[in-house]
Amino acid sequence: MHKDIATPVRTKEILKKYGFSFKKSLGQNFLIDPNILRNIVGYADLTKESAAIEIGPGIGALTEHLARAAGKVVSFEIDQRLLPVLEDTLSPYSNVKIVHSDVLKADVVNIIKEELAHYKDIMVVANLPYYVTTPILLKLITENLPIRGMVVMMQKEVADRISATPGTKAYGSLSIAVQYYMNAEVVMTVPKTVFMPQPNVDSAVLRLTRREELPVRVIDESFLFEVVRSSFAQRRKTILNNLQSQLPNGKEKKEYILSALAEVNIEPTRRGETLSIVEFGQLADALYPYFKK
Numbered sequence: 320m321h322k323d324i325a326t327p328v329r330t331k332e333i334l335k336k337y338g339f340s341f342k343k344s345l346g347q348n349f350l351i352d353p354n355i356l357r358n359i360v361g362y363a364d365l366t367k368e369s370a371a372i373e374i375g376p377g378i379g380a381l382t383e384h385l386a387r388a389a390g391k392v393v394s395f396e397i398d399q400r401l402l403p404v405l406e407d408t409l410s411p412y413s414n415v416k417i418v419h420s421d422v423l424k425a426d427v428v429n430i431i432k433e434e435l436a437h438y439k440d441i442m443v444v445a446n447l448p449y450y451v452t453t454p455i456l457l458k459l460i461t462e463n464l465p466i467r468g469m470v471v472m473m474q475k476e477v478a479d480r481i482s483a484t485p486g487t488k489a490y491g492s493l494s495i496a497v498q499y500y501m502n503a504e505v506v507m508t509v510p511k512t513v514f515m516p517q518p519n520v521d522s523a524v525l526r527l528t529r530r531e532e533l534p535v536r537v538i539d540e541s542f543l544f545e546v547v548r549s550s551f552a553q554r555r556k557t558i559l560n561n562l563q564s565q566l567p568n569g570k571e572k573k574e575y576i577l578s579a580l581a582e583v584n585i586e587p588t589r590r591g592e593t594l595s596i597v598e599f600g601q602l603a604d605a606l607y608p609y610f611k612k
């Protein structure tokens with residue numbers, strides 16, 4: 320077994336050798352604690368029959384733990400300066416493929432087909448760049464990748480919003496956008512001290528597991544998400560007020576909105592944050608004939 324990359328001493332050595340300076344704009348906070356890495360990888364339940372997809376390997380701290388646990392690792396890195404570093408630090412591992420690309424622009428579906436065709440079990444495991452956590456997650460979730468789930472580190476506040484349940488302050492359109500497809504749970508909170516440089520915010524690890532079945536079947540998924548976004552437009556407003564002000568011609572269609580709400584037994588004075596995904600689904604279908612036909 321090789322010496323871990325993720326110790327303060329080794330990380331400093333590597334950074335010095337390559338004269339590497341962190342780019343804050345790319346969310347570069349590298350992990351320097353092997354225990355945290357072992358825990359993250361443990362939550363992904365990998366075997367040599369599994370593959371891992373990583374976003375942002377940095378200098379390879381998490382990548383090497385994934386390479387030890389999984390059969391193959393494909394890792395997307397946007398920062399060209401890290402490529403020679405990774406070639407060096409990951410040279411003991413022959414099962415890692417680094418893709419130099421912005422993951423938001425990458426054709427991940429095709430890369431999985433090309434690189435991971437033999438793997439039935441694929442997990443996304445990453446210490447995400449915090450400035451683009453949400454777009455990355457939504458891309459990976461909505462592109463319908465053949466993955467079992469994800470174990471991803473992010474800003475604690477975002478992890479809390481994603482995993483929030485109805486009736487809580489953190490519950491909102493992001494919770495629903497993710498939980499519609501995946502079960503979400505925070506499995507670990509992580510102190511700032513395990514990063515170099517230390518971020519300003521607390522972090523958490525979120526585990527997402529693909530749902531066997533969607534929580535509700537709707538006529539039109541994009542309309543469901545439009546209803547959800549509309550219902551949370553102003554959190555203090557009632558669901559009726561939000562739908563009236565956000566849906567097309569909502570003001571004139573008040574009576575229709577009221578009858579749709581009545582049809583699915585949702586009081587017009589309730590606020591969006593009290594509705595479950597199933598209720599949103601039923602409401603979207605009840606509104607559909609008035610707004611989409």
Ligand code: SAM
Nearest residue numbers: 348349350375376377380396397421422446448
């Ligand atoms: N995995 C390493 C670790 O845990 O030490 C580094 C994690 S660091 C929080 C985020 C990494 O994502 C950086 O290496 C950064 O350059 C990279 N990154 C930022 N934006 C990216 C993007 N859009 N696509 C791919 N990689 C990105």
